[in-house]
Amino acid sequence: MSAASKYDIFQAIADPTRRKMLRLLADDEMPVTVISNHFPMSRTAVSKHLRILSESNLVSVEKVGREKRYKLQAEALLELKQWLSFYEQFWDNKMTKLKYIVEHDESETVQIQDVNKKS
Amino acid sequence: MSAASKYDIFQAIADPTRRKMLRLLADDEMPVTVISNHFPMSRTAVSKHLRILSESNLVSVEKVGREKRYKLQAEALLELKQWLSFYEQFWDNKMTKLKYIVEHDESETVQIQDVNKKS
DNA sequence: TGAATATGAAACCAATTAGTTTCGTATTTG
């Protein structure tokens, strides 16, 4: 597929500014200058963030005339989803427990914390 | 609930060492010394990583005698899942497209890349 | 063609991060 991503996706989304950029690009693709209007930093700084997002394949770039359109590539987030999926078993267990408590009406008001209590 | 997490969860999982620690603790809770046997760094360094995981509520600590048992708190990852869920709409679109291609047998061998091609 | 626009590379800087070693304090055990 594309070149091996130099940047870790976990690293890429660690920065709040970059997460906001992804969210912005989810609405529409746009060039650097437009993107930088949404952030309190220089266009160059924005450009650097975009490079990191690009190197982790979270955004793609298309040159149109003298501008470069940055576009969200959400599929890159599948790696994150996959990573997360391993841990779902733990929530599932909690959910199962919670479901049990609710169904057996062990208390009047269900307190989420109770799910974690030692039995 | 617990004290406001000083550490961002995105930040916490950005580090590969910390991700490995979470994976290790998924198998069982254990004290620092045992954990540090799995990593090529000092016990103190491991301890610092655990503090970050702890401050983002990804692990909890229970003091047992002179040791402290670190335990995975996978529910903290729900924040990540929620963040991710917003972007699922994009994969879903791709999936819908792929499903269409498969069902209408547009080519002998389905090439995943085709899904992204301009129409 | 010449001015304006869009962009990133380069050099630089301050703050943060991930590690180290050294030391102090609990707790257990002989």
Place this chain on the structure above:
DNA sequence: CAAATACGAAACTAATTGGTTTCATATTCA
């Protein structure tokens, strides 16, 4: 009680990060 064990705080360091400004290049437009 004294020695051993478990742990983190403190002080320090090197590398990385997130930002800056300045400059060069490509493209468009009048």
